Amino acid sequence: MEKELDKREEELIKYMDEKKKLEYPESYLIAILHKAQELYGYLSKEIMLKIAYYMKIPTSHIWGVATFYHYFKLKPIGKYVISICLGTACYVKGAQLILDKLKEELKINIGETTEDMLFTLQEARCLGACGLAPVIMINEKIYGDLTPEKISEIIKEIRKKEKKLQSNVAKN
Amino acid sequence: MKDEKIKIYINDKPYIVKSGQTIMQAADSIGFHIPRLCYHPKLSVEGACRVCIVQVQGMNNYVASCAFPIQDGMKIYTNTPELRQARRDIVELLLDNHPEDCHTCERNSNCELQRLAMSMGIKKRHFVGEKKHYNRDLSSPSIVRDPDKCILCGRCVRICSEIQNVHTLTQAYRGFKTVVIPAFDEDLAESVCSTCGQCINVCPTAAFIEKSYTQELFEKLNDNSIVKVVQFAPSVRAAIGEAFGFEPGTQKENELVAALRKLGFDYVFDTQFGADLTIMEEASEFLERLQNKQKLPMITSCSSAWMKYLEQFHSDLIENISTCKSPMSMMGALIKTYFADKIKRDKKEILSVAVMCCTAKKYEAARPELMIDDVRGVDIVVTTREIAWMIKSAGIDFVNIKGEGFDNPLGLSSGGGAIFGVTGGVMEAAIRTAYELYTGETLIEIELEELRGFNNIREGKIMMEGKEIRVAIAHGLGNASKLLEIVRKEPDRYHFIEIMGCPGGCIGGGGQPYAGSSSIPLDENVLKKRAEALYGLDRNKTIRRCHENPNIQKLYKEFLGRPLSSLSHKLLHTHYSAKKPEGILPAEFKVR
Numbered sequence: 001m002e003k004e005l006d007k008r009e010e011e012l013i014k015y016m017d018e019k020k021k022l023e024y025p026e027s028y029l030i031a032i033l034h035k036a037q038e039l040y041g042y043l044s045k046e047i048m049l050k051i052a053y054y055m056k057i058p059t060s061h062i063w064g065v066a067t068f069y070h071y072f073k074l075k076p077i078g079k080y081v082i083s084i085c086l087g088t089a090c091y092v093k094g095a096q097l098i099l100d101k102l103k104e105e106l107k108i109n110i111g112e113t114t115e116d117m118l119f120t121l122q123e124a125r126c127l128g129a130c131g132l133a134p135v136i137m138i139n140e141k142i143y144g145d146l147t148p149e150k151i152s153e154i155i156k157e158i159r160k161k162e163k164k165l166q167s168n169v170a171k172n
Numbered sequence: 173m174k175d176e177k178i179k180i181y182i183n184d185k186p187y188i189v190k191s192g193q194t195i196m197q198a199a200d201s202i203g204f205h206i207p208r209l210c211y212h213p214k215l216s217v218e219g220a221c222r223v224c225i226v227q228v229q230g231m232n233n234y235v236a237s238c239a240f241p242i243q244d245g246m247k248i249y250t251n252t253p254e255l256r257q258a259r260r261d262i263v264e265l266l267l268d269n270h271p272e273d274c275h276t277c278e279r280n281s282n283c284e285l286q287r288l289a290m291s292m293g294i295k296k297r298h299f300v301g302e303k304k305h306y307n308r309d310l311s312s313p314s315i316v317r318d319p320d321k322c323i324l325c326g327r328c329v330r331i332c333s334e335i336q337n338v339h340t341l342t343q344a345y346r347g348f349k350t351v352v353i354p355a356f357d358e359d360l361a362e363s364v365c366s367t368c369g370q371c372i373n374v375c376p377t378a379a380f381i382e383k384s385y386t387q388e389l390f391e392k393l394n395d396n397s398i399v400k401v402v403q404f405a406p407s408v409r410a411a412i413g414e415a416f417g418f419e420p421g422t423q424k425e426n427e428l429v430a431a432l433r434k435l436g437f438d439y440v441f442d443t444q445f446g447a448d449l450t451i452m453e454e455a456s457e458f459l460e461r462l463q464n465k466q467k468l469p470m471i472t473s474c475s476s477a478w479m480k481y482l483e484q485f486h487s488d489l490i491e492n493i494s495t496c497k498s499p500m501s502m503m504g505a506l507i508k509t510y511f512a513d514k515i516k517r518d519k520k521e522i523l524s525v526a527v528m529c530c531t532a533k534k535y536e537a538a539r540p541e542l543m544i545d546d547v548r549g550v551d552i553v554v555t556t557r558e559i560a561w562m563i564k565s566a567g568i569d570f571v572n573i574k575g576e577g578f579d580n581p582l583g584l585s586s587g588g589g590a591i592f593g594v595t596g597g598v599m600e601a602a603i604r605t606a607y608e609l610y611t612g613e614t615l616i617e618i619e620l621e622e623l624r625g626f627n628n629i630r631e632g633k634i635m636m637e638g639k640e641i642r643v644a645i646a647h648g649l650g651n652a653s654k655l656l657e658i659v660r661k662e663p664d665r666y667h668f669i670e671i672m673g674c675p676g677g678c679i680g681g682g683g684q685p686y687a688g689s690s691s692i693p694l695d696e697n698v699l700k701k702r703a704e705a706l707y708g709l710d711r712n713k714t715i716r717r718c719h720e721n722p723n724i725q726k727l728y729k730e731f732l733g734r735p736l737s738s739l740s741h742k743l744l745h746t747h748y749s750a751k752k753p754e755g756i757l758p759a760e761f762k763v764r
Contacts, residue, residue, distance in 0.1 A: 026759065045356050056759040058339030059355035059364075067344040 008039040009050075016054050026057050029065055033072060042073035078113045078120040080158060082106075083137040087126035093133040099123075101148035102136075105155045118162060119155075178244040183251060195237035195248055196224055206250055207259060207288060209266075209376060210325035211238040214675075214694055215334055218326045222262050223288065226250050234258060260292045266323050268299040269348075270377075277321070277378050282686045284376030285323060306351060311361035313538050314383055314531040314682075315369060319351050322379035328352060328371035335675060337650035337761055338481065340365040352379065364484050364755040366649060368477035368673045369531030369682015374693045382531045382683060385552050386562050392523050392552070393436035399517055402437040403503045403582070404428060404527035406444055406593035407678040408556045410705040411529065414698075415560035415685040416570045421701025423709060426575025432527075432559075433576060434568045441507070441582035443526070444589030446499030447601070449506075449727070450474060451588055451718035453744055454496045454598075455606040456735035458668055462641075467491045469644075469659060469666040472598050474498040476536035477673030477682075479748060481649050485757060486656055487750030492669075495745040499592065500526050500533055501542050504549025505743040506582060510731050514581070519547050526550045527559045529593070529681035532673065541746050555683025581723045587710030588718040594703040595647035595677035596623040596630065599670040603634055603643070604717045610636045618716060624707075626676060626696060629655050631666075643668045648675040653757060679703055 015035045019028040032055065036047050043066050052059045066072045084090075084099050103109060106119050113120040129135045132144025136151075143154060176191040182204055189198040194217075199206050210221040217239045225234035229247035234255065242248075249255060267289060274280050309317040329341045329352060340363050344353050354363035371380040393400060413422040429440045458470050473479055473494045482493065497505065504526070508519040526533060530553075536542070537550040554562070563570050578584070588601030600620045607615040622632045623643070628651045631644045644666045646655040652671045659666065674680045675694055679702040687693045715721055732740050 048356075052756050053754075056756060058333070058756045058758060059753075060333075060339050060342035061758075063353075063355040063357075064342035064344055068346050 012036055012039055012047075012050075013054065016051070020055070026055060029055070029057060029062065030069075033062075033066060037072060042076050044076075076113065076117065078118050079162075080118060080138050081120045081122065083122050083124040083127065084110075085124050085127045085129075085133070085135050085137075087124070087130070089126075089130035090134040095134040097148050098134050098136065098146050098151060101151045102155075105152060118159070178242065180242050180245070181247040183249055184247070189242065191242065191244070193242055195226055195228075195235070195240050195242055195246075198242045199226075199237065199248070199250065204250055206237050207291060208238060209284065209288060209323070210327060212327055212330070212374060212692065212694075215327060215330040215374075218330065221266070221323070221325050223259060225255065225259060225262070227252055227255050256292075260294060263288055263292050264294055264297065264299055267294070267297055268301050269303055270323065271303070271320050272297070278381045279378040279686070282688075283378070287689060302348070304348065304351075309360050310383070311359035312365060312367060312383065312535070313361075314367035314534040315360055315365065315372065316381050316383050317352070317360055318379055318381070319353070320379075321377045322352050323377060324350055324352065325376060326352075327374040327376070328380055331370045331374050335648055335650050336366065336368060336370055336673075337653045337757065338364060338366050338368075338485075338755070339758070341371070362753070364753055366477040366481040366484075366673060367532040367535040367682075368481075368649065370674065370694075372531065372682050373680075373684070373686075382555050382558065383534060384558060385534070385554055386558050386565075389525065389552050389554060390562070395523075397521070399439070399515065399522045400437045400525070401439045401441065401507050401511070401522055402432050402525040402527060403441040403443045403446065403500065403507075404432070404559075405500065405529050405678060406447065406590050406706055406709075407529035407681060407684070407702065408527050408559070409709075410593060410679055410702040411684045412556050412560055414688070415557065418571075419701070420691070420698045421705045423705040424570075425709070426577065427570060427573050428527075428559075429578055430573050430576040431563050431568050431570050434573075435562060435566055437525070439511075439579045439582075440576075441503065442578050442585050442589075443499050443503055443528075444585030444592065445582045445721070445723065446501075446503035446506075447589035447592040447598075448586050448718035448721045448724050449502050449744065450496055450499045450592075451598075451601050451605050452724060452728075452735045453502075453740060454494050455602050455609055455719075457494055457496065458602065458606055459610055460736065462667065469663075469669045470494050471669045472496075472602075472671055473748070474592070474598060475532070475671060475673040475678075476530065477532035478649065478652060478671050480532065480535065480751070481652070481673065481755070483748055483751040484753065485653070485755035487754075489656060489659070490748050490750065492659070493748055495741075495747060497542060497744055497746050498533075498536060499589075500528065500553075501536065501549050501746075502744050503582065504537070504542070505544050506727075508544045508547060508549055509743060510727065511582060519544065523552070524548070524550050525552045525554070527556065528553050529556050529678045529684050530674075531555060531682040533683075541748075544743065556681075557683055557685055560685065581726065584721060584723040585713075586718045586721045587713040587716035589721075590706050590709040590713070593678040593706050594624075595626065595672050596620075596645045596670065597677065597706070598672075599623055599632075599643055599645055599668065601718055602668070602670075603641075605719045606641075607634065607636055608717065608719065614717075619707075624703075626699065629658075641667045643670070645670045647672040647677050647680075649673050650761065653761060675699070676703070679706070 019025050048062050110123050134146050135144045177188050178191045187202050206224050208224040210218045219236045219239040224237045226237045227249040306319040332341050333339045409423050409425040413424045432440045471492045507524045512519045534553045537553045591597030604618050629646050634641045646652045676699040691698050
């Protein structure tokens with residue numbers, strides 16, 4: 001795990017070094033924050049401090065940018081990010097029931113993460129798959145034609161898979 | 173191009189103005205004051221509030237006059253009925269998301285939003301919507317942040333970054349949830365805030381105010397078991413008149429002494445005595461460093477916001493900092509020792525109060541490094557604004573009061589002590605004394621014009637027995653950063669540096685009376701008048717060199733021995749150390 005952390009930091013520093021060679025390096029702040037979120041999943045205070053010292057950009061400035069854009073996550077997110085589409089087509093086809101079911105299964109609200117750090121629930125406006133409405137997206141994968149029953153199954157499936165993975169880790 | 177004259181029309185009347193200006197600047201130059209809020213001439217143009225909109229013929233939308241450049245033949249309208257309505261709507265919308273507590277607000281009758289609403293002719297609130305609510309940040313010993321009062325003009329954010337180069341604040345989040353806050357939503361006390369209080373000076377409302385200690389002080393003033401001692405800074409006398417309707421630059425030294433006695437203080441002392449003492453110690457320390465080839469340039473340490481800034485942003489230069497405490501803290505130390513002995517009271521039975529032009533002094537007074545044994549040298553610090561309010565609140569007629577003199581032994585001061593309050597003054601006073609200590613001769617030409625004025629960074633030279641002493645002065649923390657960059661590159665360029673945390677020095681401190689309806693915050697004309705008041709005090713004194721102050725001489729004879737003696741070191745000197753959070757200076761910083 002520690003090795004992996006080092007690798008991520010190495011990559012972030014390499015990325016910042018590239019930007020530092022360009023004119024107006026501080027103008028690449030958004031790109032650097034994107035990179036950091038891609039590597040770490042979210043922007044922690046530690047990472048933002050690292051970027052601040054390395055790029056010589058005051059922390060208040062970074063905080064202003066990081067909080068302005070919804071894309072940037074300021075809290076750790078789960079392994080599975082579930083985006084529920086609440087766009088018109090999905091909504092008409094019963095997205096509210098899907099959302100209610102997700103909240104019930106995961107015991108969290110939109111924007112929150114389960115305690116076991118497995119699931120994060122977020123809303124989306126349109127995922128471009130209206131023909132499959134109502135849809136959700138889990139990480140990069142789309143699930144369509146959903147019913148509340150199907151939601152239970154999908155969640156159960158993921159939990160089972162994760163449990164198996166964990167017991168394998170424990171055995172090794 | 174810039175000096176080219178062009179013709180513009182304002183409300184259909186032709187005017188010849190300089191090209192290269194914004195509509196607002198051109199209008200100002202011919203006597204049209206377009207209403208404004210987020211604009212400040214010393215800060216970058218934000219164009220956030222839209223209060224300064226005007227109509228320009230040929231444009232579909234209203235334009236923000238603070239940001240829109242003039243063109244030859246441009247037809248500008250500043251007062252049409254539609255425009256007046258739009259402007260009023262904008263201010264009404266600001267008011268909608270603002271508490272309705274003017275009558276209990278600190279800034280009541282001195283609030284730009286209030287004045288604006290009045291001038292727009294707003295008689296009632298038409299829009300009723302959701303109001304934001306945040307907790308007040310009371311963590312800092314100096315400054316209170318109250319986001320509920322904030323109208324997001326961004327002046328505080330800009331002064332903190334563009335003038336002070338501290339970058340404590342940002343506008344975080346977006347839309348309705350936008351809030352002015354330090355990084356990571358942390359409290360001010362955990363942030364890099366230097367406590368200089370310039371955010372208070374530029375805030376149009378009460379979103380930033382000083383942490384008030386007036387209630388506590390009123391209570392203590394009624395306690396007859398303690399001896400109540402007060403000192404006040406040079407700049408307080410140069411500005412307090414403004415809070416009572418006097419013209420800027422009216423010095424009110426004796427009136428303030430009388431008012432403080434009426435408030436209930438038993439002894440009124442002068443921080444300028446502390447300033448004289450600081451010069452004795454500081455000039456001696458400088459000469460010692462010079463003669464023993466120790467760390468130079470020596471940098472002054474009397475500005476408390478500057479010291480906090482140094483510890484967080486420039487800790488590599490701590491060795492260059494004079495170990496002298498500030499005049500306020502030297503006074504505090506003497507009040508609790510030398511003076512306590514004189515009146516035969518225990519130091520715990522003395523309440524030591526300081527009236528300062530400064531919010532950072534509240535922070536300084538609480539620094540553990542400055543304790544005298546187990547008590548604080550200064551127990552309570554109140555600002556010029558707070559003491560003006562207390563005087564009014566206690567029903568003291570300051571306008572007609574008969575002036576009185578200071579108490580002794582800590583009330584007599586030289587002209588050198590008086591000019592401490594203006595940028596360059598400490599250096600001037602130090603040179604007056606150092607010259608004589610070094611050469612044994614009296615410096616005749618004591619008004620050092622090259623050190624005066626408000627240029628960002630000033631340099632000067634003085635010859636002492638054939639040795640050239642090079643000095644530099646910076647005021648405002650942004651200018652300080654710039655000067656320190658020069659020091660890092662050329663360590664031998666200067667011998668002695670004076671730095672003041674606030675623009676203009678203490679006269680422009682974060683605790684001074686608010687700008688009135690005819691002046692703006694940080695108004696250079698007001699600063700000049702306050703400075704002139706202090707230079708006038710200096711000129712009118714028979715003793716103008718700190719070391720000639722007979723009470724200072726007596727203090728050394730009776731108590732301290734000599735400058736830099738072991739007792740001096742114990743009471744009047746301290747040490748600074750790097751502090752967290754470590755501040756970050758942007759790679760590119762241009763002083764505006």
